[in-house]
Amino acid sequence: MPSPATQDAVDTPAIEFRGVVKQFGDNTVLDGLDFTVAKGDRVTLIGPSGSGKTTILRLLMTLEESDGGLIFVDGEPYTHEMRGDKRVARSEKQRGLVRRRVGMVFQQFNLFPNMTVLENIIEAPIHVLGWPKAKAVDKAEHLLELVGLSDKRDARPTQLSGGQQQRVAIARACAMEPDIMLLDEVTSALDPELVADVLGVLRNIAETTDITMLIVTHEMQFAREVSNRVLMFDGGKIIEEADPETIFTSPENERTQEFLRAVL
Template identity: 70%
Template sequence: MPTRTDTHTGAITLDNGEVPAIRFDKVEKRFGDHIVLHDLDFTVRKGDRVTLIGPSGSGKTTILRLVMTLEEANAGYILIDGKPLTHVERDGKRVELKEKHRNEMRKRIGMVFQQFNLFPNMTVLENIIEAPVHVLKTPKDKAVARAHELLEMVGLPDKADAHPTQLSGGQQQRVAIARALAMEPEILLLDEVTSALDPEVVGEVLNILRDVARNTDVTMLIVTHEMQFARDVSNRVMMFDGGRIVEEGSPEKIFTDPQEQRTKDFLAAVL
């Protein structure tokens, strides 16, 4: 996808003038001697729903963790809304940006993890308003009102005063989705959000995320083994293997007419 780079700010735009939501530019990630991502290049447009599929260990979750700044790339650049996330190129050198800048960039991004990561000592309501109040400086009454709206949306309007230990796994994950959305993110990262759930509650969580995809313009970057969910929600699917993009295209193309043998083999094993 043709792009243009501003050499002073590091900002990237597409040739049509559009600023992508996410841009990976020759990103490499290593753990010791093991290279997890190899010179990774891809762009996610604003409002896109992009699902990453592939075998375990192919680098999918690492991509989300890099965007969330939970991991740091060893080389290359990641841009959010055209702005560098953690590093910028200056005078031919890769320069690390200050923590203040990273904190500002993180405010644009929400993430729902495999594990729910709720604060056990806080009520559901307190979990949801914690970051808006303390990070975004949202007035508490406004944050509380929004939290109740989100609890209604995820089907838990009567659980505001409950603690996480009083909830089922499916309910906790729905609270985690509400908590991520409470930050009004431009980008929502979903990392195998059903993998820790009992099979009978997977559908209810996925239906909520389908509603989010239908009713908001948030950009979504999704890692999942739920292929029907990927098919329903995505407008683009990327097949990964060994830290590289093997193939990408529309869900219809990838799931019904894959071109690469590695994609065919993977889908034959999981469908």
């Protein structure tokens, strides 16, 4: 039987939003959002454009600042904390230490065009994590094998197809050994024939690691295969959540039914 401390660590969510508010001018995108993602979960966010899905990922990457509420990563306050009854910003150093646990793969590949594939992957482990170059190279070569691009280590991003660039971006995110991986419409910029390769790589990572994934995608089949939980968003709120089989075959909410009829 695990000790109380061990059990607490297991029970602590990987991600927790408590009453999170995000506004853009007069538009409230997230309105007191509460949700959690357990460690090792693969959670997919679905819903219409503008419903707040990508904003959640951007808050977790500190690309946006919340206007209210608290975000926790592995039980630790992320960008803000409560001191007495006041919500105060955490320091950049404190944020940075938590931020290292979170990796993201974007819609656009965001590779450095002046660097080789290998150099793109080893850059952050060396300069952010302080790894020796040999360790970073070993890790990068393993990841390039994982994503099927060992023969492209010395190529420049401009010499790769979009699907290959996205697979490099996935390898680069994995190189930081994050506890949490955020995936933001990672196939939306790809030609249809390239989508299967990228989704296959992500499916393999989901099946062979215990990394926590938070996914925004319009690839419903991918969501169905990889997720163990799906959240339907509308108007900055979760209006339905269930396991993939339930939500894709017998959703209860009328708005979910309407959305799925439009995208399936």
